[in-house]
Amino acid sequence: MDSFAVQKQFVFQKEREGVYPFLLSLIAFIEENLPERVIKQPVIFKSKLIITELLTNAIKHCGEGEVLFELDVSDDLLLIKKTDTGQPFYLTENKDRPAMAWPLKSCVHNNIGIYSDGLNGLFAEVLSERKLKFYTEEYVITSEGVGDISEHYGLMIIAKLTSEFIYHFDETTGLNTFIMTLRFKQENHNTIV
Amino acid sequence: MILKTHEDQDLLVAEVQLEEANLTQSDGFKEEMIALIDQGNHHILVDFRKVKYVDSSFLGALVSALKYAMAQEGDVAVVNLNKDIHDLFSLIRLDKVFKIFPDRKSAIIDSNK
Numbered sequence: 441m442d443s444f445a446v447q448k449q450f451v452f453q454k455e456r457e458g459v460y461p462f463l464l465s466l467i468a469f470i471e472e473n474l475p476e477r478v479i480k481q482p483v484i485f486k487s488k489l490i491i492t493e494l495l496t497n498a499i500k501h502c503g504e505g506e507v508l509f510e511l512d513v514s515d516d517l518l519l520i521k522k523t524d525t526g527q528p529f530y531l532t533e534n535k536d537r538p539a540m541a542w543p544l545k546s547c548v549h550n551n552i553g554i555y556s557d558g559l560n561g562l563f564a565e566v567l568s569e570r571k572l573k574f575y576t577e578e579y580v581i582t583s584e585g586v587g588d589i590s591e592h593y594g595l596m597i598i599a600k601l602t603s604e605f606i607y608h609f610d611e612t613t614g615l616n617t618f619i620m621t622l623r624f625k626q627e628n629h630n631t632i633v
Numbered sequence: 634m635i636l637k638t639h640e641d642q643d644l645l646v647a648e649v650q651l652e653e654a655n656l657t658q659s660d661g662f663k664e665e666m667i668a669l670i671d672q673g674n675h676h677i678l679v680d681f682r683k684v685k686y687v688d689s690s691f692l693g694a695l696v697s698a699l700k701y702a703m704a705q706e707g708d709v710a711v712v713n714l715n716k717d718i719h720d721l722f723s724l725i726r727l728d729k730v731f732k733i734f735p736d737r738k739s740a741i742i743d744s745n746k
Contacts (some may be wrong), residue, residue, distance in 0.1 A: 459653070460686075462654050484719055489721060492655070493689055495688075560725060589699075591694075593692055597725060601724070
């Protein structure tokens with residue numbers, strides 16, 4: 441099979457009023473470049489939600505510098521990469537563990553809790569001192585659990601939609617990188633996982 | 634104002650006057666919802682008919698309003714979600730905590746039970 445790869449970078453200036461036009465420009469690029477065999481609707485749905493949350497995250501946490509988005513569309517997958525020089529990903533204290541600082545020397549190959557409520561849990565596997573891989577869990581809801589429902593869903597949404605969701609922090613350059621992979625399903629060549 | 638309200642058979646309908654319900658509007662939305670609950674409107678139906686998309690900040694504000702209403706034995710329900718927004722509620726399982734109605738009529742019938 442011929443490989444199919446296109447790549448484009450976009451700079452987000454963090455002007456709040458420009459969020460939706462910026463989102464649409466990235467979605468248009470994805471839509472134009474998806475392989476013909478892939479059904480567009482589910483990919484576009486997931487991409488919209490992921491990029492929306494990345495833009496929200498950029499406005500909230502990325503400080504003064506610019507935010508770079510990179511899109512890669514190949515025959516098998518869509519890669520969305522966001523890079524900025526804001527504060528590194530916060531690992532503040534939670535009910536399961538104390539606060540943690542980068543680099544994560546003491547817990548490589550461990551799994552850590554990021555946040556959880558009565559419905560969902562967000563966790564990360566510490567792949568290296570500078571790299572996390574996010575994953576989620578779902579819980580059976582109880583009547584007591586409703587009052588405990590989280591008001592923070594950004595990373596949870598991304599983790600639930602992606603085949604793989606990685607965060608990398610490089611303290612020498614100060615670069616934060618989120619890398620999201622949406623793998624196109626192979627069995628019937630017409631949808632995504 | 635982010636919300637336009639009117640009463641329909643003892644149910645307060647609050648229609649979101651936004652196409653883009655994101656973090657630029659989430660604090661204001663939360664403040665308006667809390668004010669409505671403080672005015673004694675403990676059962677509110679939030680109408681999303683004009684909304685094209687929501688982000689996690691806006692959903693967080695909606696959850697916050699629900700928790701505030703529940704603390705006063707009230708409730709917040711939602712109506713007229715487009716397919717993408719409905720699918721987002723399902724994805725993060727908010728369909729387990731919010732009553733979701735396809736139209737105002739079914740919400741009013743439910744509130745009269």
